[in-house]
Amino acid sequence: MTRSMVAxxxxxxxxxxxxxxxxxxxxxxxxxxxxCNRKQMISRLAYRVQELTFGGLSQSExxxxxxxxxxxxxxxxxxPRDPDKPLxxxxxxxxxxxxxxxxxxxxxxxxxxxxxxxxxxxxxxEITGTKWNGLVFFGLxxxxxxxxxxxxx
Numbered sequence: 001m002t003r004s005m006v007a008x009x010x011x012x013x014x015x016x017x018x019x020x021x022x023x024x025x026x027x028x029x030x031x032x033x034x035x036c037n038r039k040q041m042i043s044r045l046a047y048r049v050q051e052l053t054f055g056g057l058s059q060s061e062x063x064x065x066x067x068x069x070x071x072x073x074x075x076x077x078x079x080p081r082d083p084d085k086p087l088x089x090x091x092x093x094x095x096x097x098x099x100x101x102x103x104x105x106x107x108x109x110x111x112x113x114x115x116x117x118x119x120x121x122x123x124x125x126e127i128t129g130t131k132w133n134g135l136v137f138f139g140l141x142x143x144x145x146x147x148x149x150x151x152x153x
Contacts, residue, residue, distance in 0.1 A: 005053045009046045020045065027052070084135060092120075092138045096127050103138070 024032040120134020135141040
């Protein structure tokens with residue numbers, strides 16, 4: 001990395017919000033998106049400074065991205081990820097009656113003690129012997145957050 005590029009990136013942290021917007025306009029020739037917070041703006045600006053210094057993606061890389069994007073049918077929408085389910089591969093831990101319990105999130109559900117489950121609530125019931133909301137039991141949600149969510153529906 002060049003010294004001036006490193007200095008430009010380091011200086012981003014010290015810029016005011018208005019100065020960051022001005023820098024964005026200079027580097028992208030458009031106004032920053034309204035949804036962009038300070039941290040995101042600094043990160044994207046730092047990437048852009050590096051991109052301008054070293055060059056962006058090669059033509060072959062852009063072609064590959066276009067090819068991959070074209071593999072999805074145009075009428076096929078990407079389904080959003082369920083915000084209540086952690087990413088596959090995540091390990092959830094909860095101590096219950098002095099024993100550490102571990103659940104692994106899989107693509108299709110959850111695994112606990114070598115057995116597959118469709119819900120965290122089923123695992124919480126298996127562990128405690130009583131009905132529990134699995135998100136609450138494993139600390140992924142607070143009970144009052146779930147109550148508010150249910151009221152909105």
